[in-house]
Amino acid sequence: MKFSVTILGSNSAFPAFGRFPSAQVINFNESLFLVDCGEGTQIQMSRYKIRRSRIDHIFISHLHGDHVYGLPGLLTSYAQLSRREPLRITGPKGIRELIDTTLKLSHARTGFDILFTELSADHGETVLRTPGLHVTAFPLNHRITTYGYLFEEQPRPLNVRKECIDMYQLTTEQILDLKSGKDIILNGNTIPALEMTLPAEPERAYAYCSDTAYSDKILEYIRGVQVIYHETTFMDDLGELAAFSKHSTTRQAARIAELAKAGALITGHYSSRYRDLGPLLDETRTFFPATYLGLDGRTYHIGPEGITHVEAPDRN
């Protein structure tokens, strides 16, 4: 089942060197989820062929402009493209007023409902629950109220061994029982589900952590995830600036990935002082080898042990 993340913007503060401000799209089994929406996100969606009609949920980390100024344009474009399906937007308190005021003053009419969920909790909170996927918002440590988002694949049914279905002529009901892990009775004998099934693929999880200072409090939410996107605004020599602005360094992001026992780390939210990101990647890898450079247009496929492969865009 597909589980991937496509970075649409990897720069901090403002666009530079062709890197857009923060936005990314999670693809879970062809349902798309947008996380953050910096200016130009809809332009990146067109460039990288994101099917925006498949997005029904948008998650916003915080209200700094580089994470949210692309939202009004995306919403009015949905309106112009005659969207009818409701759109859910989850973000910190204030997101509704920001969007409502902007749409009202710019005389935008949308033919679809926008359903806001405003967050203010200082602990983790489940913000989406589907049979296949749960999404949890959890507090980060930034200058203003900010949330990370954890995407967790839900346990999947076991696979019944094909040869058992044939051999025992299993009924549909028996197969469903086995898939859910229930033992069945055949000719008076209890047959353990364990013997008739293959294990389901392990569940995968992805965590988005931006913007934030180093905070080991987030470990309780993200421990054991396959892939973490953690901001690396600064390289290791700018730790003081990171602390002052409540951002993270390469070393700090790597430390979080290590403590979380993550399979892979994706970097991002780069300071505009870094034109060439090679040294930033090299440095992060010295602290956490399974590091991938987050870059606009690239898609990172999430597997049971980390990132299985990275797709580069057709055009960048």
Add this chain to the structure above:
Amino acid sequence: MKFSVTILGSNSAFPAFGRFPSAQVINFNESLFLVDCGEGTQIQMSRYKIRRSRIDHIFISHLHGDHVYGLPGLLTSYAQLSRREPLRITGPKGIRELIDTTLKLSHARTGFDILFTELSADHGETVLRTPGLHVTAFPLNHRITTYGYLFEEQPRPLNVRKECIDMYQLTTEQILDLKSGKDIILNGNTIPALEMTLPAEPERAYAYCSDTAYSDKILEYIRGVQVIYHETTFMDDLGELAAFSKHSTTRQAARIAELAKAGALITGHYSSRYRDLGPLLDETRTFFPATYLGLDGRTYHIGPEGITHVEAPDRN
């Protein structure tokens, strides 16, 4: 003296085919003026090497998102780049609330003053007066309150003939008198300025007309301008749609240019139904031959009789 316009966005409604929403920069003697600021304007400024620090005035035609959603991002980028000089923003009533609310909710702090001028008049109004240039806002006919902007070069001093300066050994005071058109007295004789000077280059003017339905009421403001930018959202066969949405067709824009006796017409604000703009340009030219296709990144130089030359961007 330089007088040019660089298009940063030529699409209507939303970005498409690499065309951004409305924005353009007027360069008058290396002072830059931004007209409209659709989403991604700051990205286009970087791409086309616009020196944004030279912009002290921004003029907004109306509050539809495709003309204004790039403004918050530009302002916060100015803040991050440590701008100190005040910035003047002129636009319809509501522009201040839109910007103030957005900056407040996104916790943006600017280290410079933003000075708003909110327009509500139903007649022309001078909104900028410098020794070299006047800018007048004038009402257009769109679905919401919308203004066009007229940039008028001011009369320049006459050029004193070099051979007269040498022959008569003119003093600085005499030269200044002649430049302002005043006759001087030499050895008791009145010497007419007309004989001692060459005419100054004729003043040039540029008019921005978008968004608007066909309206010959605007002729009183733009008559005789060298160059008009007039929206051509639709081709001639979609006149009904243009009337309904209060936009203009190629034929209507051309008619305005013709009635205004303009030297040249620049098209723009294209509907996203047109991927290829060749037919739109061809059609407009059948109505008004001196038509130029407005395209992102191109710079149109304004001369005494229209457009002197067009510069294509290094990279598009």
